[in-house]
Amino acid sequence: MIQKLTPELIKQWTTQANRWRLDTVQEFTYGPWTLQIRRLGKKNAPHQFEVAGYSDYTDSMMVHRYKSITDALLAVRSGFIADFRATPIDREAEGQNTLIFYFERDDDHHAVQYSVVIKGILTPEQKKVIEDCLEQGKYFVPEQLNFYDCPASEPFPRWCEWSTAYSLTTRQATVDMSTEELVARFQELRNGWKSCVSADGDKTPYLCTASEVRTRTVVVMAKTHDEAAERAKQMVSDKEISMDTPDSSAVYGKSVGFATAADITSKEVLSNPKD
Numbered sequence: 001m002i003q004k005l006t007p008e009l010i011k012q013w014t015t016q017a018n019r020w021r022l023d024t025v026q027e028f029t030y031g032p033w034t035l036q037i038r039r040l041g042k043k044n045a046p047h048q049f050e051v052a053g054y055s056d057y058t059d060s061m062m063v064h065r066y067k068s069i070t071d072a073l074l075a076v077r078s079g080f081i082a083d084f085r086a087t088p089i090d091r092e093a094e095g096q097n098t099l100i101f102y103f104e105r106d107d108d109h110h111a112v113q114y115s116v117v118i119k120g121i122l123t124p125e126q127k128k129v130i131e132d133c134l135e136q137g138k139y140f141v142p143e144q145l146n147f148y149d150c151p152a153s154e155p156f157p158r159w160c161e162w163s164t165a166y167s168l169t170t171r172q173a174t175v176d177m178s179t180e181e182l183v184a185r186f187q188e189l190r191n192g193w194k195s196c197v198s199a200d201g202d203k204t205p206y207l208c209t210a211s212e213v214r215t216r217t218v219v220v221m222a223k224t225h226d227e228a229a230e231r232a233k234q235m236v237s238d239k240e241i242s243m244d245t246p247d248s249s250a251v252y253g254k255s256v257g258f259a260t261a262a263d264i265t266s267k268e269v270l271s272n273p274k275d
Contacts, residue, residue, distance in 0.1 A: 005030040010073055013037075017049070017069040030076050031055075037072060040065065051076060097173055098122045101163040102142065114160070116147050117171050120179035127166065129183050133190035134162050141257035144189055145182065146175055157256040189258040196261045197269065205259035205269065214246035 003009065005028045013026070020039040027036050035053030044050075047065035049072045054062060066072040098118045106112075122130075134140055142148075143157035177185070193205050218241055222228035235241045259267075 099167040099169040103161045117174045119173040126183045133186040144257045192261045206255045207257045207259045211252045214243045214249040
């Protein structure tokens with residue numbers, strides 16, 4: 001069971017903490033906070049103690065370093081408010097970039113995880129803006145953000161699930177985009193269309209591809225099956241095989257992302273009159 005920070009424990013640590021072995025960690029709670037305090041080594045001088053933890057009100061793990069056990073415990077008791085003696089941990093150790101995860105699910109709901117690294121650190125406010133821009137609170141199209149890490153066999157952009165499990169990283173950015181640019185792009189995708197077309201109730205414009213596939217089965221004389229396939233394709237292009245009376249046909253539609261203002265001004269905009 002994790003110990004609570006009591007007046008007695010504060011008195012004990014105040015007299016003993018400087019004699020703790022290096023990297024000694026003490027876990028404790030104080031009010032809404034769940035915390036750890038760690039004894040630092042000389043390489044972290046002038047700081048001697050590190051406090052790390054979270055509360056119901058923090059968006060992620062909070063880490064601060066202090067020059068003395070007294071400063072550390074005062075900061076904890078103040079709820080880390082207006083603590084001018086606290087030195088935020090050097091972010092170089094954790095990283096100056098943000099690692100973002102997202103998932104693609106197949107028809108059987110099996111998930112494949114992808115990740116990208118964005119330049120800079122996403123703030124809680126920026127995370128909220130992004131999450132408010134997601135389709136149904138979780139969907140987005142990676143290709144519309146220049147997240148090009150999908151399998152080469154994937155023929156179309158696809159809707160994926162955004163993960164809120166953000167992490168700081170020392171890895172180099174894999175996308176040439178800052179956190180500010182990422183937020184701006186999300187806002188453009190979600191709301192940019194409003195500058196050039198009137199809102200239609202609760203509807204949102206989506207970029208869609210529509211296709212019709214017509215099929216005819218013919219006999220092609222050739223030396224190999226690869227040659228036969230290539231000749232069949234060429235004969236369709238040359239109109240030697242007519243597709244006016246196909247043996248079968250199929251129609252496909254796919255949503256490939258949010259429609260931007262540029263899409264609306266350059267492409268046909270359709271709506272269902274029955275809606």
